[in-house]
Amino acid sequence: MNSVQHISYPVRDVAPYINWVYFFHAWGFESRFAAITDIHDCEACRISWMVTFPETDRSKAIEAIQLYKEACHILQESDKNFKTQTLFKLCKANADGDNLLLDDRVLPLLRQQTQKLDGDKSYLCLSDFVRPLSSDIADTVGIFASTTDTEIEQICKEDPYKHLLAQTLADRLAEACTEKMHEYVRKTVWGYAKEENLSMKELFAEKFQGIRPATGYPSLPDQSVNFILNDLLDMSQIGITLTENGAMNPHASVCGLMIAHPSAHYFSVGKIDDIQLSDYAERRGKSVEELRKFLTNN
Numbered sequence: 001m002n003s004v005q006h007i008s009y010p011v012r013d014v015a016p017y018i019n020w021v022y023f024f025h026a027w028g029f030e031s032r033f034a035a036i037t038d039i040h041d042c043e044a045c046r047i048s049w050m051v052t053f054p055e056t057d058r059s060k061a062i063e064a065i066q067l068y069k070e071a072c073h074i075l076q077e078s079d080k081n082f083k084t085q086t087l088f089k090l091c092k093a094n095a096d097g098d099n100l101l102l103d104d105r106v107l108p109l110l111r112q113q114t115q116k117l118d119g120d121k122s123y124l125c126l127s128d129f130v131r132p133l134s135s136d137i138a139d140t141v142g143i144f145a146s147t148t149d150t151e152i153e154q155i156c157k158e159d160p161y162k163h164l165l166a167q168t169l170a171d172r173l174a175e176a177c178t179e180k181m182h183e184y185v186r187k188t189v190w191g192y193a194k195e196e197n198l199s200m201k202e203l204f205a206e207k208f209q210g211i212r213p214a215t216g217y218p219s220l221p222d223q224s225v226n227f228i229l230n231d232l233l234d235m236s237q238i239g240i241t242l243t244e245n246g247a248m249n250p251h252a253s254v255c256g257l258m259i260a261h262p263s264a265h266y267f268s269v270g271k272i273d274d275i276q277l278s279d280y281a282e283r284r285g286k287s288v289e290e291l292r293k294f295l296t297n298n
Contacts, residue, residue: 004089004233005189009177011079017176019204023071024064026168033064041072067165074166078152084177085238086146088258090190093141095127099283100257102141107228108283110221110298114270126219129211129261142185142258144212145235146178150250170252178254179203182212185258192260211264214256215246218268223247224286224294229255246294272298 020037024030039049050061091102100107111125131139152170156162186193186208193209202208213219215226226246229235233255235242241249248255272280274288277295281288 004087004237006237007086007088007181007184009084009086009180011075011082011084011173014084014173014176014180015075015079016200017179017203018172019175019179020068020172021204022175023168023172024067026171027067029060029064029067033061036061036064036068070162070165071169074155074162074169078155078166078169078173082149082152084146084148084173086144086177086181087233087235087238088142088144088181088185088189089233090140090142090185091232093130093139094133094135095130095139096133098125098127098280100127100130100141101133102143102232105228105232106283107225108280110269110272110276110280110295112267112269113272113276124267126213126257126259129259129264140190140260142190142260143229143232143256144178144181144258145229145233145238145240145248145253145255146174146181147238147240147248147250147253148173148177150239153250153252167252170250174252174254178212182258183208186210186260190258190260209262210258210260211266212256212258213266214254217256218270219266220256221269221298222291222294224284224291226255269298 020034021031024034036046036049039045046065050058050065053061094101096106098109098111100109109125109127112123130141131137148170152173153167155166183196183203187196188194196208198207211219215229216223223246226242226248230242235248235255239250240253240255243249272295277292278288281291284291
């Protein structure tokens with residue numbers, strides 16, 4: 001259970017796991033235009049799809065068609081030379097208050113504390129979804145890091161438009177690699193969802209059991225947590241390095257946790273007060289000033 005596993009996926013294997021909605025969002029398109037990815041790639045089918053839009057939106061639909069065609073071409077070219085890579089580890093875990101104990105490391109977490117307008121009295125922390133240390137029963141939490149070959153981000157550097165297109169695709173490929181890995185972990189390695197049989201749309205809608213909070217996102221907002229995960233995973237195995245601020249390089253990289261509890265769900269930590277920040281800093285062994293810069297939105 002405690003060994004780090006490394007998987008390398010060809011681009012063609014993770015391409016079906018790309019969530020194109022986010023790709024199109026990055027290019028300023030509404031979600032409805034991502035439906036082009038479900039249309040047969042013949043000209044007649046694309047024209048038929050385009051004319052389903054009001055006339056005022058058809059020029060945007062034509063742009064979406066062209067963008068998707070160019071993205072698919074870059075994916076095909078990338079598959080010849082590049083790959084995606086992921087590391088994951090299933091850690092012996094328990095919750096100790098607002099801390100997660102992962103193997104021999106302590107991962108301090110943050111808890112919601114802003115009063116909720118809907119009257120909800122629950123103030124969540126990710127540790128709530130892990131068996132407590134007081135139970136004397138070990139639980140499991142997964143950790144992961146995924147990335148693409150650095151060179152993918154450098155495609156077409158002489159053409160600003162295609163270069164940006166390649167960078168956007170690299171971001172989506174890192175996420176797609178993670179999606180494929182997480183499915184494999186749930187069904188095979190961890191094995192708590194052996195009977196899972198979800199379509200891609202169901203995967204994107206997160207219909208599976210458990211969650212996969214990434215660092216820097218609302219449930220796990222402190223990017224400096226990357227340093228702790230790096231100590232456990234050694235991300236350099238797949239070419240990821242961390243800046244002094246904990247940012248990952250290549251940019252098209254993602255890391256975080258995998259939690260299997262059936263009731264686990266995403267939430268936003270939101271604003272925290274100075275008391276919690278001070279407590280968090282003490283648990284991290286860092287100064288309040290050092291951690292405050294990682295929590296500017298909190």
